[in-house]
Structures are given as structure tokens and as C-alpha cells.
Amino acid sequence: MTWKNPLILFIAASFLLAGGFLAYRFFAPAPPGREVRVPDEEQIVNGENDIEPTASIIENLEIPWEMVFLPEGGMLITERPGRLVVIEEQATTYIDVPDVVAIGEGGLLGLALDPDFPQNQYIYLYLTTGTGTELINRVDRYTFEDNNLEERLTVVDNIPGGNIHNGGRIKFGPDNYLYITTGDAAVPDLAQNLNSLGGKILRVQSDGSIPEDNPFGDEIYSYGHRNPQGLAWDAEGNLWSTEHGPVANDEINLIEPGVNYGWPEIVGTETAENMREPVLTSGDDETWAPAGAVFLDGKIYFGGLRSQTLFSFTPESPLELTREIEGTYGRIRIVTANPEGNLFIGTSNRDGRGFPDPNDDKILRISFN
Numbered sequence: 109m110t111w112k113n114p115l116i117l118f119i120a121a122s123f124l125l126a127g128g129f130l131a132y133r134f135f136a137p138a139p140p141g142r143e144v145r146v147p148d149e150e151q152i153v154n155g156e157n158d159i160e161p162t163a164s165i166i167e168n169l170e171i172p173w174e175m176v177f178l179p180e181g182g183m184l185i186t187e188r189p190g191r192l193v194v195i196e197e198q199a200t201t202y203i204d205v206p207d208v209v210a211i212g213e214g215g216l217l218g219l220a221l222d223p224d225f226p227q228n229q230y231i232y233l234y235l236t237t238g239t240g241t242e243l244i245n246r247v248d249r250y251t252f253e254d255n256n257l258e259e260r261l262t263v264v265d266n267i268p269g270g271n272i273h274n275g276g277r278i279k280f281g282p283d284n285y286l287y288i289t290t291g292d293a294a295v296p297d298l299a300q301n302l303n304s305l306g307g308k309i310l311r312v313q314s315d316g317s318i319p320e321d322n323p324f325g326d327e328i329y330s331y332g333h334r335n336p337q338g339l340a341w342d343a344e345g346n347l348w349s350t351e352h353g354p355v356a357n358d359e360i361n362l363i364e365p366g367v368n369y370g371w372p373e374i375v376g377t378e379t380a381e382n383m384r385e386p387v388l389t390s391g392d393d394e395t396w397a398p399a400g401a402v403f404l405d406g407k408i409y410f411g412g413l414r415s416q417t418l419f420s421f422t423p424e425s426p427l428e429l430t431r432e433i434e435g436t437y438g439r440i441r442i443v444t445a446n447p448e449g450n451l452f453i454g455t456s457n458r459d460g461r462g463f464p465d466p467n468d469d470k471i472l473r474i475s476f477n
Contacts, residue, residue: 165452166195166471172454173276174219174400175471177446179226184252185471186233188215188459194255201255207237212271213459214243218278220286222249222314229253230314232286234276236269243269247278247288249314263316264327268293268306273335273352277400282345285311285319287329289336289349296372299332307333307371309349309363323366332369332383336361338401338443340408342423350398350410351386358396359386360410360421388427400443404451411440411453413461418443418453418474437472438462450475 171188178184185193190208194201208216214236222230231252238244245267250257263286267275273291281287292299292307299307302324311322311329318326338350347363357376361369361384370383376392379385390396397413407420409432418433418440433440433453439462442454451474457464 165473167467167469169193169454169469169471171215171456171459172442172469172471173215173217173456175442175444175452175454176219176221176231178221179447183471184219184221184231185454186216186219188217190216190235192216192219192233192257203255203257205233205235205257206260208235209237209239209243211236211243214245214269214271214274217245217274217276218247218288220278220280223280223284231257232263232278234278234288236274238269243271243293245269245274245276245290247286247316249316261315263314264288264305264310264312266305267310268295268298268304270294275333275336277337277339279339281311281347282341285313287311287339287347288327289333289339291335292333292371296334299334299371300368300373302328302331307331309333309336309339311365321365329365330363330367330369332367332371332373333361334371337399337441338410340401340403340410342403342408343406346423348387348401348403348408348423350401352397353390353395356390356392356395358390358394358398360388360398361386362423388421388429397439399441399456400454402443402445402451404445404449409443409451411443413439413441413456416440432476433474437470438464438468442471 173186173188175185183195189210190205192203205216216235218234220232229251230249233248236245247264249261249263251259267290270293272294275289275291277289288310290308298304308328309330310327312327335352336349340348349361349363351359367384374380374383376389396415399411401410407422409420416435416438417431420430420432421427437455438457440453441456444452454471455469457468
């Protein structure tokens with residue numbers, strides 16, 4: 109074989125062009141009109157159900173991954189390229205987060221406020237870092253005061269990272285412990301390896317120490333996960349998680365301590381001894397690519413990326429899945445609620461896999477009749 113062969117040259121050129129396109133898609137510059145703004149006019153959500161007029165409250169974000177509401181007003185939003193966006197009534201501030209490596213699905217991902225945030229000002233960030241060949245994920249705690257990140261403490265380190273399957277959702281549970289979803293980093297066997305933090309849901313105290321009742325005496329709370337990206341607790345305090353399956357077979361799992369959820373040994377409706385099948389699955393013929401989740405008004409809402417859908421289900425038997433909004437806003441990653449009980453979603457159309465509108469990405473407030 110020689111590089112002078114025309115066929116070889118054609119194939120090589122094709123790969124270079126494809127690689128350049130993917131690099132542009134994943135590392136594309138911020139959209140025009142970078143300033144995050146609140147539009148003057150309300151927009152109408154054209155979903156499958158009767159939906160009231162809804163405000164597109166924030167626009168021109170770059171791959172937003174998570175959003176939280178500050179107790180005294182305002183919001184914090186993570187952008188995957190490595191910025192923390194502070195939205196206040198009169199100003200928008202961009203903070204570059206140290207050590208973030210934005211590659212593939214990795215970058216600045218999850219975000220959580222400490223349950224005692226008004227007193228201690230702690231925020232938590234899940235990020236990808238390292239080099240292109242040795243990526244890891246970690247959770248850092250910062251003191252957030254006067255729009256500055258100070259006094260970093262690494263809460264959990266050496267979570268396997270990669271171009272894909274980084275997990276990344278972090279939330280405090282009703283027990284005031286921090287729960288962390290991690291992916292298998294495209295190495296499926298890590299999910300079954302209890303010596304690895306990959307493919308797990310982790311549970312730690314706010315300083316990273318291990319709760320005494322964790323099932324394995326370390327950070328691991330459950331295992332056998334492929335790429336979980338959503339966490340939500342229902343009214344009874346039960347923990348639910350959304351999880352990406354292989355091609356299809358996406359999952360909604362009811363999470364219990366010490367349970368093995370099967371990946372990569374079982375998928376979808378398959379069963380095996382000492383492994384737990386999902387409560388809901390998309391099956392072999394449909395892909396949801398489920399992401400953020402929240403419990404609100406008796407339902408769990410979660411976003412779909414590839415499916416471009418806002419789903420809901422009632423966490424009681426029998427479980428029925430509802431498509432609340434489908435195809436209207438593109439890829440939906442953030443699903444959350446403010447303290448007043450209003451539902452919010454965030455798009456992810458600039459992540460290299462969507463078709464962004466000029467003002468994407470957006471955060472929208474959703475109101476159902």
C-alpha cells in the first residue's frame with residue numbers, strides 16, 4: 109500500500125474533511141450576539157398539549173448543561189466549554205472555570221448549590237479535565253461570593269473520563285448528601301468494576317467524605333450504569349435516574365443503594381440474576397437520549413436530546429410516559445424548577461449534534477394549562 113494510490117488519497121482526504129467538520133461542530137465559536145438577554149416579547153410554546161404563553165428567558169448560550177437558582181434571585185448556568193454564567197437582574201457575568209477540558213461530550217457539566225448555601229456560599233461543579241489521552245472527571249467545591257470562585261476543594265477525583273459517556277449530573281438529595289452520576293467513559297466493563305468510579309451513581313458528604321451507610325464503604329451508591337444524566341427524587345423520597353442506552357434501550361431507573369443495574373450485561377427488558385432492569389425503557393426501536401430530570405407537581409419531567417422531547421411520567425404504578433413537548437425546541441438537556449414551582453428547560457442545539465437557531469441555546473419557562 110502506498111500513499112500515491114488514488115483510492116488511499118481519497119479515503120484519507122475524506123477522513124480529514126470529516127474530522128475538520130466534527131472539530132468545528134464540537135469547538136464552534138459562540139453564536140453571534142453572545143450577550144445573554146431577556147427578550148422583550150413572550151413566545152408561545154407550540155407543544156403537543158395545551159401550553160400557556162411561555163417566556164424564553166435567556167438566549168445566546170453556548171451548550172448550557174445545568175442551571176440553578178440563587179436564593180436571593182438570579183441564576184447560575186454552566187456552559188460546556190468551561191464557563192459559569194451568572195444571570196442577575198441588571199447584569200450578566202461570565203466566569204472561566206479552571207482546568208476544564210471541553211472535548212466531545214466532556215467539559216463543564218453538572219452544578220449544584222450546597223443545602224446551606226445562604227450560610228456557606230458553597231457551589232459544586234462537575235468537570236472534565238486532564239489531557240486528550242488521559243481524561244478524568246472530578247467534582248470541585250468552591251466558595252462563590254461576589255461573582256468569584258474561591259477556595260477550591262476537590263470533593264471527588266479520578267472519575268474516568270472520555271470523549272463520550274461522562275455522566276455529569278450532580279444534586280443534593282433529601283438526606284443532604286451529594287449524588288453524582290458517572291458514565292463508563294466508553295469502557296463498558298468499568299460499570300461492573302467496583303474498583304472504578306465509572307458507570308456509577310456516587311454519594312458523598314459535602315466535603316467528599318463517605319457516608320457511613322454507603323453500601324460498599326466508598327463513594328459508590330449504585331453501579332452497572334452506562335451514561336446516567338438525570339437525577340430526581342419523588343414525593344416519597346425515592347431516587348430516579350435517566351440513562352442513555354446503546355443506540356436505543358434508554359432507561360428510567362429507580363435507584364436503590366448497592367443495586368447493580370446491569371450494564372453492559374443486560375440492556376432494555378433483558379434480565380439477569382442479581383441485576384435490576386429499568387422501570388421504563390425506550391425499547392429496541394426508539395432513542396430518547398434522556399438528560400436532566402426534576403420532580404414537580406406529582407410528575408417527573410425529563411428532557412430528551414436525540415428525541416427532542418420533554419417527557420413526563422407519574423412515579424406510581426402503572427407508569428405512563430407522556431410527550432409534553434416534541435420537536436419544538438430541538439435537543440433538551442436541562443430540566444429543572446425554581447423555588448416557586450415553575451418548570452424550566454434548556455436546549456443543547458450547539459453541542460455538535462443539533463441544528464441551532466440563531467439565538468440558541470436557550471432557557472425557557474414552561475407553563476401547562
